[in-house]
Amino acid sequence: MTAVDPAADPEPAADHRMAAAASVKNSILGDFLPITIVAGLLGLIPLKFMDSRSMMTVLISGMLFAAYGIAFNIIFGSTGQLFLCVGALAGIGGFSSAIMADRLSVPWVLSILLAGIIASLVGGLLSWIAVTRSLDTIFIGIVTLAFSLSFENFVLGKGDLTGGEDGLRVAASKGSIMREQVKPYYVFLALVVVYLIFYRLLQRSHIGWAFKALKDDEVAAELAGVDVTKYRVYAGLIGSGMLGIAGAMFAHQGRGFIGSTTYAFGAVDVRVLVMLAFGGIGSLLGPILGAIVFTVLDELLDSQAQLREVFYGIVTVFLFLAFRRGAIPSLSSLLKKKPSSRSR
Amino acid sequence: MTAVIMDGIVLGLQFGILGVGLTLVYGLGGVLNLAHGQMAVAGAMVISRLTDGGMGTFLAVAIGIVAVGLLGMVIDLTLMKAVYGEEGEGRTLLGLLLMLGVGFIIDGVLEWRYPIEALTLRVAGDPIDILGVSMRRGSLVASAIILLVGALLVAFFRLTTFGRATRSVIQDENGARLVGVNPSVVRTSIFALSGILGGIVAVTRAMTTPVGSTDGIELTIFALIVAVVGGLGSVSGAFLAGILLGIVSTVSAFYIGSYITTIILLVVCAVTIVIRPSGLLGVRS
Amino acid sequence: MSEPLLKLDGLCAGYLGQDVVHDVSLSVAEGEAVAVIGSNGAGKTTMLRAVCGLMPPSRGSVYFDGTDIAGDKAHRVSRSGVVYVPAERHLFPQMSVKENLILGAYPKRPPSSQLDQVFDLFPRLKERESQHAGTMSGGEQQMLAVGRALMAAPRVLMLDEPTTGLSPLLASEAYNALAELRNAGLTILVAEQQVPLALGLADRGYVLDHGRIGLTGTADDLRNDPGVRKAYLGV
Incomplete structure (x- = not known):
């Protein structure tokens, strides 16, 4: 860990911090106003649907995916690590929280936090491996995909622990607000708001600056003393922890049931990718927008479950094709940029 | 034990040809075809529908294989055009995501239209003894077909002008252009060839196990594992890795259990990337 | 004088909308050896890449045997007889x-x-x-x-820095081989920063400076030009 402070001279550093503090104050409205407005609007939605259990389930799932999207945005949007294991990391959170709470009698709220730490360590490890072995996007993608599928097989195979194909019923949180019809929605909304604020604060911190620097030009960032390894792993740790917590919270809501496909690659990762392709990778509110749109579409397609897969396929193809001049270049420019034309 | 290893080789040959189809397309244009298995299963469904409709098996099989080849060609000429217009990691990423989407489309359509359809091709005749192990005819015929196809592929790549041109694009695309090779033509042809190989996988697999309409994703994953372990872009590597992993697979399924087997294969794949990203025989770093 | 075999007319080329080569015109007659000399970064490689089709020129024409081949794909250019040997060899x-x-x-x-x-x-x-x-x-x-x-x-052989990474001895051997080819009647266009070698081979030369043709003449003229001597020959 040899990150050199860009401003080694103490005086300008102090200046610069004061300036940063001032600009934070000045822009606090501009920064947090959109979050407040969005939170307010999302808070009103249940007024219309609170009588319908199934609608509330859909809305909660929407908030869950918004949380996934924000976390994925930190890992992929900020540092270009293609983690195709969003569902698996959330599932590690979900299953470990459920198992800790039910089998080890850990208080369920605490178990959610512990599950977040576990997921964070796992994701951080994946990130560390990827960075130290300097894997490029496709290899990070394959390794994390292999990890996802291993997790799925583990969940199915290790039935005595995970319930296998039948799934797992969580007992510990029975009788809590998480089991009610409407309140869990607000709990998840609160989680999303916390994540959004955290994301904003992160962007403003030295970590966010480092993310931006290595996104703009990794080589330059490295030369300027940004420890690229460290910040990539930070992103892995932070994002995975957020996924773990969101996944763990989901295990305790509603009827307290998690199944073998709750966190499956096909159910989670694909939707998160599509959501972000739609909402904009690396944007603050993109995941929320994507989550809302796809929750609605998902609900409309509910009666045609087989067609949902076709629909997601078409949307994936369409979005990534249509945005290849928009989303993909901005997306690939945040990945390692190698000069393709060094000759002259 | 011998019987388990023999089964492993039979399975491994199927893995191998599955991996070859994926590895070729990746080597040529950086597109990781995450719909490879689904395309193969689509071919199986075509054959199944045609034979159900009363068509002779050989003709149905031929049509099914050609259909997958055409599908590959069409995908290359449409969606992949956009991919090849990109460069570097943007290209890889776009290719991967588009083919992921295509895989979902094919899988969803098959599940919707033919939820319980499966292709089985019975090969008549008594089992044959090999090294003291009684082998089913289906396994032997399937393996013989794959070995023949493998030999043809080797001959194609080593001896024909177009085969050499294909290797030249894999090794140095600009070099290939400078000697007059048109990479687009090579890529389209090889995407079609990859589809044909996928169709052959479906056919040979149907001689040993039923190929169901929803098996595509699983086949894609096996193809991916094999291609990575063999070294992305390496044809001989894919065959070698296929046979090794086939043996690993049957041995571990026999002695440990089947859900662990898939995990073992996935872990081998991940560990290969971490320790030796170029795989067994790949040379590109 | 007959029509040149290869003729660049007002060729511009560059990367990301930024031209590196500006308005370059030059010609190579059949059987002639022509050198484009210039320092590292003068735009020699960009010019040759734009001719051979590895990158499209942003403006201008490339006439080969009377046909404009500017913007043709590399494999077409190669098959038509203009064959390029890049410095990285590929x-x-x-x-x-x-x-x-x-x-x-x-x-x-x-x-x-x-x-x-x-x-x-x-x-x-x-x-x-x-x-x-x-x-x-x-x-x-x-x-x-x-x-x-x-x-x-090939009807025209284009080479970019054929001496890249070679020892002085090997470099002059490489030029001996090129001289043999020239003597056998092959048309050659070579871009080179090792000016003495290039002018030893060529009949005529062009000086490329910051992406523009600065000076042109026979190999002897260029060798004796005070500017060239000062900038490239170190005397």
Whole structure:
């Protein structure tokens, strides 16, 4: 860990911090106003649907995916690590929280936090491996995909622990607000708001600056003393922890049931990718927008479950094709940029 | 034990040809075809529908294989055009995501239209003894077909002008252009060839196990594992890795259990990337 | 004077909308050897890449045998007879020397007499016939790159810095081979920063400076030009 402070001279550093503090104050409205407005609007939605259990389930799932999207945005949007294991990391959170709470009698709220730490360590490890072995996007993608599928097989195979194909019923949180019809929605909304604020604060911190620097030009960032390894792993740790917590919270809501496909690659990762392709990778509110749109579409397609897969396929193809001049270049420019034309 | 290893080789040959189809397309244009298995299963469904409709098996099989080849060609000429217009990691990423989407489309359509359809091709005749192990005819015929196809592929790549041109694009695309090779033509042809190989996988697999309409994703994953372990872009590597992993697979399924087997294969794949990203025989770093 | 075999007319080219080569016009007559000299970064490679089709020129024309080939894809340009040997060589590292040479004639399958001609020029390649190109020394790779280009039976051979990575001895050997080809009547356009070698080979030369043609003349004129002497010959 040899990150050199860009401003080694103490005086300008102090200046610069004061300036940063001032600009934070000045822009606090501009920064947090959109979050407040969005939170307010999302808070009103249940007024219309609170009588319908199934609608509330859909809305909660929407908030869950918004949380996934924000976390994925930190890992992929900020540092270009293609983690195709969003569902698996959330599932590690979900299953470990459920198992800790039910089998080890850990208080369920605490178990959610512990599950977040576990997921964070796992994701951080994946990130560390990827960075130290300097894997490029496709290899990070394959390794994390292999990890996802291993997790799925583990969940199915290790039935005595995970319930296998039948799934797992969580007992510990029975009788809590998480089991009610409407309140869990607000709990998840609160989680999303916390994540959004955290994301904003992160962007403003030295970590966010480092993310931006290595996104703009990794080589330059490295030369300027940004420890690229460290910040990539930070992103892995932070994002995975957020996924773990969101996944763990989901295990305790509603009827307290998690199944073998709750966190499956096909159910989670694909939707998160599509959501972000739609909402904009690396944007603050993109995941929320994507989550809302796809929750609605998902609900409309509910009666045609087989067609949902076709629909997601078409949307994936369409979005990534249509945005290849928009989303993909901005997306690939945040990945390692190698000069393709060094000759002259 | 011998019987388990023999089964492993039979399975491994199927893995191998599955991996070859994926590895070729990746080597040529950086597109990781995450719909490879689904395309193969689509071919199986075509054959199944045609034979159900009363068509002779050989003709149905031929049509099914050609259909997958055409599908590959069409995908290359449409969606992949956009991919090849990109460069570097943007290209890889776009290719991967588009083919992921295509895989979902094919899988969803098959599940919707033919939820319980499966292709089985019975090969008549008594089992044959090999090294003291009684082998089913289906396994032997399937393996013989794959070995023949493998030999043809080797001959194609080593001896024909177009085969050499294909290797030249894999090794140095600009070099290939400078000697007059048109990479687009090579890529389209090889995407079609990859589809044909996928169709052959479906056919040979149907001689040993039923190929169901929803098996595509699983086949894609096996193809991916094999291609990575063999070294992305390496044809001989894919065959070698296929046979090794086939043996690993049957041995571990026999002695440990089947859900662990898939995990073992996935872990081998991940560990290969971490320790030796170029795989067994790949040379590109 | 007859129509030149290769003629660049107002060629502009560059990267990301930023031209590196500005309004370059030059011509090469059949059987002539022409050198484009200039320092590193003068735009020589960009110019040649725009001619051979590896990148599209942003403006201007390239006439080959009277036809405008500007913007044609690289494989078309190569097949039409303008064959480019880049400084990075772009060999096929996991193929044998022989396979590299055979591919040079693509899409034709060359007769062995054609291979023998290349082996006569570079006996070293004959010795290494079955070795993988990626395992050869820099000098051998340079021979192979030129040999592979010759397999296409080029009407114009374009070379970019053929001395890249070569010792002075090997560099002059490479130019001896090119001189042999020139004497046999091959049309050559070479971009080079090792000015004495290039002017030793060429009949005429152009000086490329910051992407523009600054000076042109016969090889002797350029050798005796005080500016060229000062900038490139160190005297």
